[in-house]
Amino acid sequence: MKNKVSGIELKNSLIKAIHEASPDGILVVDENRNVISHNRRFVEIWNIPSELLSGKEPGTAVGLNDEPILSAVLDQVADSEAFFSRVQELYADPALLDHCEIKLVDGRTLERNSRAIHNGDGQYLGRVWFFHDISNIKQTEKSLQLTQFVSNHAPDSIIWLDEHARIVYTNDAACSLYGYSKNEMHGLTIFDMDIDANIELWSEHWQKLEQQGSLKFESKHRRKDGAFVQVEVSANFVQFEDTKYIVAFVRDIADRKQVEQSLLINQYVSDHATDSIMWIDESSRIIYANEAACREYGYSKTEIVQISVQDFNPKAVSDVWKNQWQRLKQEGYLNFEVMHLRKEGSYFPVEVSANYVDFEGKELNVVFIRNISERKEQQHLQEASRTRFETLFDYSSDGKFILDMQGKFIDVNKTAYEGLGYSKAELMSMKLTELDPPEFAAKVPERMKELMTLGSAVFESAHYRKDGTIMPVEIKARIIELDGEKVVFSVIRDITERKAALNEINNLAFYDPLTNLPNRRLLVDRLQQAIVSSARTGRHGALLFIDLDNFKILNDTLGHDIGDLLLKQVSNRLKLCVREVDTVARLGGDEFMLILEELSPNIIEAGKQTEVIVEKIIVEVSQPCQLDTHEYQTTPSIGVTLFLGNHVKMEELMKQADIAMYQSKKAGRNTMRFFDPEMQHSINTQATLARDLLKAVEAQQFKLFFQVQVDNIGRITGAEALVRWNHPDSGIISSADFIPLAEETGLINIIGKWVLDTACEVLKKWQQDEGTRNLQLAINVSSKQFHKSNFASEVKIAVEECGIDPKLLKLELTESMLLDNIEDTILTMNTLNDIGVMLSLDDFGTGYSSLQYLKRLPLDQLKIDQSFVRDIATDSSDKAIVRTIIGMADSLGLEVIAEGVETVEQRQQLSVMGCKYFQGYLFSKPVSMEDFEALLKKSHAE
Secondary structure, three states, X not given: OHHHXXXXXXXXXXXXXXXXXXXXXXXXXXXXXXXXXXXXXXXXXXXXXXXXXXXOOXXXXXXXXXXXXXXXXXXXXXXXXXXXXXXXXXXXXXXXXXXXXXXXXXXXXEEEEEEEEEOXXXXXXXXXXXXXXXXXXXXXXXXXXXXXXXXXXXXXXXXXXXXXXXXXXXXXXXXXXXXXXXXXXXXXXXXXXXXOOOHHHHHHHHHHHHHHOEEEXXXXXXXXXXXXXXXXXXXXXXXXXXXXXXXXXXXXXXXXXXXXXXXXXXXXXXXXXXXXXXXXXXXOEEXXXXXXXHHHHOOOHHHHOOOEHHHHOOOOOOHHHHHHHHHHHHXXXXXXXXXXXXXXXXXXXXXXXXEEXXXXXXXXXXXXXXXXXXXXXXXHHHHHHHHHHHHHHHOOOOEEEEEOOOOEEEEEOHHHHHHOOOOHHHHHOOEHHHOOOHHHHOOHHHHHXXXXXXXXXXXXXXXXXXXXXXXXXXXXXXXXXXOOEEEEEEEEEEOHHHHHHHHHHHHHHHEOOOOOOEOHHHHHHHHHHHHHHHHXXXXXXXXXXXXXXXXXXXXXXXXXXXXXXXXXXXXXXXXXXXXXXXXXXXEEOOEEEEXXXXXXXXXXXXXXXXXXXXXXXXXXXXXXXXXXXXXXXXXXXXXXXXEOOOOOOHHHHHHHHHHHHHHHHHXXXXXXXXXXXXXXXXXXXXXXHHHHHHHHHHHOOEEEEEEEEEEXXXXXXXXXXEEEEEEOOOEEEOHHHHHHHHHHHOOHHHHHHHHHHHHHHHHHHHOOOOOOOOOEEXXXXXXXXXXXXXXXHHHHHHHHHHOOOHHHEEEEEEHHHHOOOHHHHHHHHHHHHHHOOEEEEEEEOOOOOOHHHHOOOOOOEEEEOHHHHOOOOOOHHHHHHHHHHHHHHHHHOOXXXXXXXXXHHHHHHHHHHOOOEEEOOOOOOOEOHHHHHHHHHHHHHO
């Protein structure tokens, strides 16, 4: 009865009111496990029918050991055996305290507390049970644990600050960044790290964050070791369980790329990500979604966690998720594209990046989902564009190449590789230069330079086909950008037919259809070019007019077909008689014309060269011809005219050759005549002169004449020695009249040796006189003499035998002879330079001097040719040329002497320009030794 009295005492109205208001389920039982009291919340939590507990008097058998009540409780507990066992322990030992969590089969979690009830004497009266539904708390704890997991594994530093700037939480990245342990950091404030922070700034930031929700700024923070680190801070205002915090994401911005990568992990817990982020469990249920995901799919956060990710793809078969989950567990990462369904029913394409996470034994799929509608549209447009391009590219009638800047193929179209006879794979393995014949491959660097400068170019080239034949092509090339790289896009057009057509047109326009020789039109063009070339080189040319004798009789007797056969054979024979530089043309009928080029500068020698070719023509053409069944012999009548430059006009030259041809006809045919009747006489005279020259060498009929050379004050510094032939019948003959003949006959070496030895004897004599010992003597050296292998030795012997100062002997060389085999020339000149003799470049400016060679030649003097001096007072071009020569000589450290000075005005002009030495008729014409010595005495007397 005492226990019952205690139970009744508990059941007072005050206690009952408190119990009914409690959010916990409360159950009070006596020492016999009989229910003394329970509240409404207890019935709600356990879902126990109220009739099992209500309407019973205290002390009756309505305790927790009653079968109906016990069954109702145990049916709801997930682990009923453990639960029942614990209850039994508590009743067996009333002193035990109880605190545990109970998992129910419906997924809820209950927190259970119980305590024994004793009276004032310590007597056990019963036990009170408190049951609290903590399912929501557990869910929150789970989310917090996930957040904590991500936070601790995030590469960005995360710091929680309270209202007083105290650090209440940091993740592992923050500890690593600042160099503190977590315990150390939790004892710091933000002022210990941020060197710019103070109370006022903190208050300002706190107020802004309360108003705006977030702030982003850069700052400089101090590490534990005293080092500073530049950081970017993203601060967010958070109110959690009535407490206000600032959650700061701190990023080391020394390496932004690493930070950008780490942001992907930080986005697991960020609702500010642009991509959708979801956490999905093994059953495909969504347990977390960020704001971006909610916006994209059209669900609220509450709605989205109540659905499965399979709701986004209702068309997929049931095994899709299961298969993907297994792959994800094996590979750890999956990336794929799929169509997803929004809440309002529309589909859109997404790119899914799924990541497998094992969190405290819980398998999760962290998914990043990106809307790729724009990308798909762009891909569709690009694909359509590429399809159009490939269609146009592959099926174009022109070949097309895409090459890199080194000439390697990136792509070729069908027309290109089929036209060249290759497969696409074969052509793609090659470089463009492998297709080009050598003469075109050599031009590739120049073409590339043009392309890089102008951006595009059009030119003709040729490519080898696979079978070795050559395909002429027109190329239109352009520099374009492909995938961010510069490439060459070329359109290749086969112009074989165009070339053939042009050749046919060219042949019809410029070639005789019967003999395929140049016709009159092309002959005129070639003759004009030959005249220009002759003017430039100073070499003669010859125009030959050939007429076949009695050709009309052949046509009249045997017919024109037989006549045509003769014309063809004569054409072939004429081509065999001339050089590659010459031209054979047919004017019409039986008339032919020949242009001979690059003959000698000397007119007599040019005439002889022409005569040799003409004699060969007469012999060849006069040979019998087999014309079908007829043997026939013809002869030519040939007229010749020589030309040098444009002194005679082209029409006049053709008329002269025609006249000369008729002269040969009058002379009896099968012969030749020069237009100038005196030419034949001159040739005969030259032959006689050659015989006399040989006698002159044997009898030493030569003599030196001297032309003075003076300086700019008129003082005689030396002379040029000029050889003369003292002919027994003709008297003194100038070197210009016999030296070319001597070179042709090979006598020039003997004459040149005589001039060298005589000049050294003269210098030996001069050295014995005070008035002449310092005079220089210049002699001319012919090309054949200079290029003798022992020429330098001859000079050395002559100098040493006479014992003269070699600096007083000056050898004058011409430009043309030096440029023939330049390396041997430089070697010989260096040897002469070592001997000590002076070297002068004669007639400078009239040849083809190249500065590239000139700077390598060990010269001492340049001699300005008289052709530039003659009109220097009136011709501005001559002035400019002379001024340039003198300036160039000064730059190269060379003396300059001008020849052909005949007037005071010429000398003055030259002096003003800087010329210091002169030679010419103004001072003296070439004179004998006796007259030269008289000039010296006169000069000394003055």
